[in-house]
Amino acid sequence: MILRDFGCRGNICNWRDLDLNRFESDPGHNHIKTHVNDINPCFFLPDMISLCPTTLSSFQLTSPPQNPSHRPPNLRRLTAVVSESHYETERGFEFQIGDTFFRHESATGRDLGVLAAALYKRSNDKLRVLDAMCGCGIRSLRYLAEVKADFVLANDANEDCNGVIVSNLSTVSSEDEGRWKVNHSVANRVLAERYVERDYFDFIDVDSFGSDSSFFRCAFDAVKLGGLLYVTSTDGFSSGGHRPNHSLAAYGAYIRPLPYSNEIGLRMLIGGAVREASVLGYHVSPLFSYYSYHGPVFRVLLRVNRGKLPHGHVLLVAVCLHYRFISYCDSCGNSQAIPWDELGQMNCPCGSDVPDSLVVSGPLWTGPLHCAAYLTEMLALAGEWGWLGNGTKNDLDKLLRRMIDESDPNLSFGYIKLDEIASRAKVNSPPLVTIMNAIHQEGYSVSRSHISSNAIKTNCPMSECVRIAKQLRHC
Ligand SMILES: C[S@@+](CC[C@H](N)C(=O)[O-])C[C@H]1O[C@@H](n2cnc3c(N)ncnc32)[C@H](O)[C@@H]1O
Numbered sequence: 001m002i003l004r005d006f007g008c009r010g011n012i013c014n015w016r017d018l019d020l021n022r023f024e025s026d027p028g029h030n031h032i033k034t035h036v037n038d039i040n041p042c043f044f045l046p047d048m049i050s051l052c053p054t055t056l057s058s059f060q061l062t063s064p065p066q067n068p069s070h071r072p073p074n075l076r077r078l079t080a081v082v083s084e085s086h087y088e089t090e091r092g093f094e095f096q097i098g099d100t101f102f103r104h105e106s107a108t109g110r111d112l113g114v115l116a117a118a119l120y121k122r123s124n125d126k127l128r129v130l131d132a133m134c135g136c137g138i139r140s141l142r143y144l145a146e147v148k149a150d151f152v153l154a155n156d157a158n159e160d161c162n163g164v165i166v167s168n169l170s171t172v173s174s175e176d177e178g179r180w181k182v183n184h185s186v187a188n189r190v191l192a193e194r195y196v197e198r199d200y201f202d203f204i205d206v207d208s209f210g211s212d213s214s215f216f217r218c219a220f221d222a223v224k225l226g227g228l229l230y231v232t233s234t235d236g237f238s239s240g241g242h243r244p245n246h247s248l249a250a251y252g253a254y255i256r257p258l259p260y261s262n263e264i265g266l267r268m269l270i271g272g273a274v275r276e277a278s279v280l281g282y283h284v285s286p287l288f289s290y291y292s293y294h295g296p297v298f299r300v301l302l303r304v305n306r307g308k309l310p311h312g313h314v315l316l317v318a319v320c321l322h323y324r325f326i327s328y329c330d331s332c333g334n335s336q337a338i339p340w341d342e343l344g345q346m347n348c349p350c351g352s353d354v355p356d357s358l359v360v361s362g363p364l365w366t367g368p369l370h371c372a373a374y375l376t377e378m379l380a381l382a383g384e385w386g387w388l389g390n391g392t393k394n395d396l397d398k399l400l401r402r403m404i405d406e407s408d409p410n411l412s413f414g415y416i417k418l419d420e421i422a423s424r425a426k427v428n429s430p431p432l433v434t435i436m437n438a439i440h441q442e443g444y445s446v447s448r449s450h451i452s453s454n455a456i457k458t459n460c461p462m463s464e465c466v467r468i469a470k471q472l473r474h475c
């Protein structure tokens, strides 16, 4: 029997595959052998699961419901439709959304996935996509129609999505043509089945909720070597450092509040993936990392390879290089990446005492968020397709260029908000371009951040930023 865990957040639900037969020999857990909705399995298995990553939750159950088979009266609301309209349009494609989960704000994340998949198809000629949590199937539709994917497996655990997905994909080609198939399993099951069948996919898109990292291993096993895995987190509480035990469970990273928390969300996700991949002997590198405040949504495209890196480093050396703890000094605002063999010697150049002023988080990915060459190709393709320069707030042109700029490997992790520099310098904030030019003239690397509009990324220490800001204000 399958337990469907609707770890709900508003109208979002996350399906987990808990095979209740696993518990049958344990009389202590007999009471869960019922179809249960909206129940976090952690509450039933406190002694078996001490760290349990679940989705972001707008409410917490504090004790198991009295009657687990009782359908909560608000379930309808929690799993209901997002939009009153049953049709949406994206990049010229009209599609149904029915009662599925759909956010038009996620269009940019879909654009980026489509561009990346198209580049893959161009250089490999073939493209098979597994859309593991497809909702209404808009991604599958776009991979088929825009990228001309040879095959798409559109999966969503919720069987109620079937009609909508089939109808949307039928607008591209008929089911009989065999270019697509719709499936309704939990993501891990479909990924594991593909692995067992040695039916590897070129591109796997996992558009998950919350901090569900449970699919990493199955996804790494199901993706082709050299293939692409597009992963997600929507857990803004964890990236903000508000649930360190939770981020530890989900991504193996103890996250505390930091001024650049939205970049931490991306680094937490990449770090978790890097770690899981290394267990299996794969190495992964981020091709791009994208943060969107709607949600929030953290999306990272990873290239998955096996074994040694091109420059001959063994896997673990490479992992250690860009997978570290980071510290932020509340007293002076300086951030540092701490190598593993220096964990016992943490201090800040300003001389402040540990632990009073140092906030330490990790381990996290501390390497570049993107590959500039890859993003440049994406930008060129977007230009070819006429996707650039519409001048809107969500302008893809601006986003991709900003991401290319922040790919400079000399830049440190994190971003510095101008407000923080101004407040530490006790001056009015200088214009962004002015301070960037001044920092650059002093020989440092500097760029804007795609995450925060009034922030810079730089390898210039905070103390120097403060000095430069004061100089600019003639203080
Ligand atoms: C964020 S929505 C997908 C949105 C869709 N990809 C899009 O771009 O519009 C996540 C979907 O995953 C499904 N889902 C949740 N947990 C799942 C699981 N463990 N396995 C498969 N599907 C799951 C939900 O039913 C939901 O439709």
Ligand SMILES: [Zn+2]
Binding pocket: 329, 330, 331, 332, 333, 334, 348, 349, 350, 351, 352
């Ligand atoms: Zn300091």
